[in-house]
Structure formats: structure tokens, C-alpha cells
Amino acid sequence: MAALLGGGAAAADQVEVVVYADDAYPPYSYSLNGEARGVYPGILRKAFARMPAYKVQVLPVPWKRGLKMVEMGEAFALTPPYYRPDERPYMDYSAPIFNESVSLFCNDSVAPKGPLSRWPDDYLGLHIGRNTGYLIGGKEFDQALKQGKITLNEARGTEENLRKLLVGRLDCYMNDRHAIQNALARIRTEKAYQKTGNVVEATIISQEFGYLGFTRVDPLRYPFKSEFVRQFNVVLNEMKRSGELEQIAESELRR
Structure with a gap:
């Protein structure tokens, strides 16, 4: 997997990334003591840990505010939108994460x-x-x-x-x-x-599947976007094939 994703990266070379998550959608995504918790944050953190070129922080945000931030290019990514390309032309999507x-x-x-x-x-x-x-x-x-x-x-x-x-x-x-x-x-x-x-x-x-949605606005602000999305999709699909994604989801749903 490391070779597939382009090898390891020293901590000093990591790209710092912030991903936002709905703060009021339990058990899938919610805020607990200021921390993003639930099915989607749990899956994302496992995936991001296997993307050594990036240091990713997952933060909770009110959903409507998060959408506006993505629309304005102020946020790189938000989870878990459904696939709505016509209604949200400002957003690109990862591979589907979880079926609801x-x-x-x-x-x-x-x-x-x-x-x-x-x-x-x-x-x-x-x-x-x-x-x-x-x-x-x-x-x-x-x-x-x-x-x-x-x-x-x-x-x-x-x-x-x-x-x-x-x-x-x-x-x-x-x-x-x-x-x-x-x-x-x-x-x-x-x-x-x-x-x-x-x-x-x-x-x-x-x-409906939930996704990780990425802003399409101000591409120069996020020059790493295409490679980030590629790596995330590779890791996500491997987690699906191994059954790990479903295990994470079941664990979070039982909380």
C-alpha cells in the first residue's frame, strides 16, 4: 500500500489539511466535546492515517455553515454529503463511503x-x-x-x-x-x-451513499486536491474490500 500511495513522508514534509464533518448527525457524524465523532469521522481517520503525505484534521461544523464554506472555497472538504451535482455545482465527490x-x-x-x-x-x-x-x-x-x-x-x-x-x-x-x-x-x-x-x-x-465532498472553488488554494482525492479513493476501496470499513461502521453504530 505504501508503494501504491507514493511512499512515506517525513512529518515536516506533510501537507496539513482540514476536513469538516457535520456536527449534528448522530450516529454518523456529530460533535462530542468539540471532537468530530461517528461513522464517517471514524472511517476518515483510519483512511487518512494511511495517507502519510498528509496530516489531516477532522473538525465538526454545523452542516449549513460547512456547505457555505465549501461553496465559497473556504473549506477543502466536508462529510457526509449525498451526491447532488445539480444542486451543488461547487462540489466534487469522493468514491461513495457508506450506504444509508x-x-x-x-x-x-x-x-x-x-x-x-x-x-x-x-x-x-x-x-x-x-x-x-x-x-x-x-x-x-x-x-x-x-x-x-x-x-x-x-x-x-x-x-x-x-x-x-x-x-x-x-x-x-x-x-x-x-x-x-x-x-x-x-x-x-x-x-x-x-x-x-x-x-x-x-x-x-x-x-443514499454519503461521500467526502471537495470544493471546486479556488483550485490554486488547494493544489494537492487531485492527488489527495486519488489516494483517498484508493485507501477507501481497500478498506471496503477488506471488510474494515463495515467493521468501523458497526462499531460506531453500537455506541
């Missing part, structure tokens, strides 16, 4: 009854929650929003949205299944939310 299931959780009083539900047709007229800056839901959902058939309410993080859902300020909330289940279990331990409404998984909206 985007689900819709609803108060059981409004969730469609029966084994099947049609997204978004069975949810017209409802108030749907989503994290600020997240482009999930699909084209038909976006069309329903434009037509005023669904009301979208956005909040900064998973827990904030779930609290609104539990007290009836939202009808449904969409996000990754593990992220919702993880946050819901924590919130239910809080006294104020132990006797609130029952929430059920209503439907799976889509499956």
Missing part, C-alpha cells in the same frame, strides 16, 4: 395504515420535518412542496426535529433510519418525552 437508508418516521395517528405506503402521495397535507441543508425527499417530494401540497419545516439537527415530532409540532420527519433510531432512544430517556406520542417508521424513502 433514508426513512420517514411519523406520529402513528397520521401514518398510513397497511403494509404499503406511497411516498409522497400518502403524506399530502402534512407537516414534514427535515434537517436544515439536507437535500432529501426526492423530486416528487420537491414538486409537492412547490405546489403547496406538503409543508416543510426544517430544524438544525436530528434531536431538535424529533422533539418537535414527539410533541405534535410535526406530523413526520425524514432522515437516515439509524440516525433517527439512535436519537429517539436518547430522547425517550428524558422525562419530558417519556409519555409523548408514539412514533413509527412509516416508509423507506430511498437509499
Whole structure:
């Protein structure tokens, strides 16, 4: 692997790089005592440790701010965006990192009854929650929003949205299944939310890969970008083949 990546590098010769990570998306990416934690930061740190030409720091950042930093060329990279080349023309993408299931959780009083539900047709007229800056839901959902058939309410993080859902300020909330289940279990331990409404998984909206997204702006500021991306993809694919990536993810999801 060392030969493939161009050999080792002395510490003094390392390129210092900062990569940002969503600070409010547990268990995938979140801030704990100012440190980026979760599935994606865990995978990235393992990968970066095998890229000796670079000294990479992974820092948490509010998602919307991180996107703006990438858009302005102020940040080199951000994890974990979904692949949205049309909506984010300022961003390039790594190889896909981890596959997530985007689900819709609803108060059981409004969730469609029966084994099947049609997204978004069975949810017209409802108030749907989503994290600020997240482009999930699909084209038909976006069309329903434009037509005023669904009301979208956005909040900064998973827990904030779930609290609104539990007290009836939202009808449904969409996000990754593990992220919702993880946050819901924590919130239910809080006294104020132990006797609130029952929430059920209503439907799976889509499956999405998270990526490491790189700015396309101000290329002279990051002359190492193309080689960094190449090396990262090589290491990432090796971690996938060996099963190490899945092991890291499972370990983080059990926390």
C-alpha cells in the first residue's frame, strides 16, 4: 500500500489539511466535546492515517455553515454529503463511503395504515420535518412542496426535529433510519418525552451513499486536491474490500 500511495513522508514534509464533518448527525457524524465523532469521522481517520503525505484534521461544523464554506472555497472538504451535482455545482465527490437508508418516521395517528405506503402521495397535507441543508425527499417530494401540497419545516439537527415530532409540532420527519433510531432512544430517556406520542417508521424513502465532498472553488488554494482525492479513493476501496470499513461502521453504530 505504501508503494501504491507514493511512499512515506517525513512529518515536516506533510501537507496539513482540514476536513469538516457535520456536527449534528448522530450516529454518523456529530460533535462530542468539540471532537468530530461517528461513522464517517471514524472511517476518515483510519483512511487518512494511511495517507502519510498528509496530516489531516477532522473538525465538526454545523452542516449549513460547512456547505457555505465549501461553496465559497473556504473549506477543502466536508462529510457526509449525498451526491447532488445539480444542486451543488461547487462540489466534487469522493468514491461513495457508506450506504444509508433514508426513512420517514411519523406520529402513528397520521401514518398510513397497511403494509404499503406511497411516498409522497400518502403524506399530502402534512407537516414534514427535515434537517436544515439536507437535500432529501426526492423530486416528487420537491414538486409537492412547490405546489403547496406538503409543508416543510426544517430544524438544525436530528434531536431538535424529533422533539418537535414527539410533541405534535410535526406530523413526520425524514432522515437516515439509524440516525433517527439512535436519537429517539436518547430522547425517550428524558422525562419530558417519556409519555409523548408514539412514533413509527412509516416508509423507506430511498437509499443514499454519503461521500467526502471537495470544493471546486479556488483550485490554486488547494493544489494537492487531485492527488489527495486519488489516494483517498484508493485507501477507501481497500478498506471496503477488506471488510474494515463495515467493521468501523458497526462499531460506531453500537455506541
